[in-house]
Amino acid sequence: MDATTAPHLIPPEMPQYGEDNHIFELMQNLLEQLLIHQPQDPIPFMIQHLHRNNDNVPKIVILGPPASGKTTIAMWLCKHLDSNLVTKENLTGREASHLAEAARAHLESSKTVSNKMLVTLVKERLNEDDCLRKGWILDGIPENREQALMIQTLGLAPRHVIVLSAPDTVLIERNVGKRIDPVTGEIYHTTFDWPSEPEIQNRLTEPEGISELETAQKLLEYHRNIIRILPSYPKILKNISADQPCVDVFYQALTYVQTGRRCNAPFTPKVLLCGPSGSGKSLQATLLAQKYGLVNVFCGQLLKEAVAAKSSFGELIQPFFEKQMTVFFLNVPLDSILERLTLRRTDPVTGERFHLMYKPPPTMEVQVRLLQNPKDSEEHIRLRMDLFYRNFGDLEQFYDRAITVNGDQDPYTVFEYIESGIINPLPKKMT
Numbered sequence: 001m002d003a004t005t006a007p008h009l010i011p012p013e014m015p016q017y018g019e020d021n022h023i024f025e026l027m028q029n030l031l032e033q034l035l036i037h038q039p040q041d042p043i044p045f046m047i048q049h050l051h052r053n054n055d056n057v058p059k060i061v062i063l064g065p066p067a068s069g070k071t072t073i074a075m076w077l078c079k080h081l082d083s084n085l086v087t088k089e090n091l092t093g094r095e096a097s098h099l100a101e102a103a104r105a106h107l108e109s110s111k112t113v114s115n116k117m118l119v120t121l122v123k124e125r126l127n128e129d130d131c132l133r134k135g136w137i138l139d140g141i142p143e144n145r146e147q148a149l150m151i152q153t154l155g156l157a158p159r160h161v162i163v164l165s166a167p168d169t170v171l172i173e174r175n176v177g178k179r180i181d182p183v184t185g186e187i188y189h190t191t192f193d194w195p196s197e198p199e200i201q202n203r204l205t206e207p208e209g210i211s212e213l214e215t216a217q218k219l220l221e222y223h224r225n226i227i228r229i230l231p232s233y234p235k236i237l238k239n240i241s242a243d244q245p246c247v248d249v250f251y252q253a254l255t256y257v258q259t260g261r262r263c264n265a266p267f268t269p270k271v272l273l274c275g276p277s278g279s280g281k282s283l284q285a286t287l288l289a290q291k292y293g294l295v296n297v298f299c300g301q302l303l304k305e306a307v308a309a310k311s312s313f314g315e316l317i318q319p320f321f322e323k324q325m326t327v328f329f330l331n332v333p334l335d336s337i338l339e340r341l342t343l344r345r346t347d348p349v350t351g352e353r354f355h356l357m358y359k360p361p362p363t364m365e366v367q368v369r370l371l372q373n374p375k376d377s378e379e380h381i382r383l384r385m386d387l388f389y390r391n392f393g394d395l396e397q398f399y400d401r402a403i404t405v406n407g408d409q410d411p412y413t414v415f416e417y418i419e420s421g422i423i424n425p426l427p428k429k430m431t
């Protein structure tokens, strides 16, 4: 809708309040819970849910072939996030649960636990107080599509699903070296992760089913099932290569689960692009404005307009500027800027812009009439660049959350960086 013809003037503080306090997500979560649980009396249910204040606890599923490191990564994540690890083994091993007792009996007689039994155990566990308060990490569950659908129907929705992958040959070889500490449950490896304490070394046991043949059989089954599970989680999946050191896998998993969930709340990105002239600010701003329907405010132009109209434009837009903004600094070395700007030309007849290297004029006729802006001379560019960097020192201090982006690459790669920085503000700097 055209804001100037809207029947009411909506003060910018209103949507801003909603965004700052995550009102949309809060309401959406409440609605989701109401529809799943369908309480007789919705109001006390909503009050109880709000008091519990657990909408943001970890709800993570880790999937992957045998020996991809699911349990190792899940344990590390649990420690780091202070959450609860839920595995098939600890579900069936629970002492206090009649259901687990039945599952154990079943396991002993037929070597398997039915889908229904496993999912009911999952439901029982995830609804326990510690899982409600601190969240959960499901390791290797669901194992097949039937379980995935049953879990979904129960309203148990993970926020993040991580899929570890590695070539079968690596996994078969890796699994043979797996060892378990029977006291702590920690997982070790004869080559990759051997404990230094002799006491632990001596008590490590070799788990069952890790021979080459057994792992190969499990791998076959995994590949058959996984392609039918993944379509259940189209928007929350993250594939991570497990064929790299454990710590690298862990940090990628941690970064993923710590990034905010992409939510469809109406959200207005507020972005400030800084960089010397020629660094690609205008192009990136235009791309962002097109994709997100934003207003592209060219500061220079804005100031000119404000002066011309003698309006208090500044006052009007101030509330937008004072609030949190994501600030990106486009960093491009002087040589590239010189190449970009000194070869820039304008056609005085049509006003169209060309670049002698990247966008040459279509005909000789156009080429001979092209003009160069005097400001695009090397001397002028060096001066402006110098001025920018002298000022940028302050700017960076002022916006301590500024993200530095390498602007010396193709514009769509730069755009992807900026976009992911807006949607999932990362703690790390992207360079």
Ligand SMILES: Nc1ncnc2c1ncn2[C@@H]1O[C@H](COP(=O)(O)OP(=O)(O)O)[C@@H](O)[C@H]1O
Binding pocket: 064, 065, 066, 067, 068, 069, 070, 071, 072, 073, 174, 175, 177, 178, 179, 187, 188, 189, 190, 192, 193, 242, 243, 244, 245, 246, 249
């Ligand atoms: N990225 C990795 N690189 C090398 N070894 C690993 C890696 N991840 C796990 N391991 C080792 O591989 C074995 C299997 O790991 P585990 O976490 O039990 O896998 P899963 O739960 O997927 O079967 C363990 O001995 C573990 O120490």
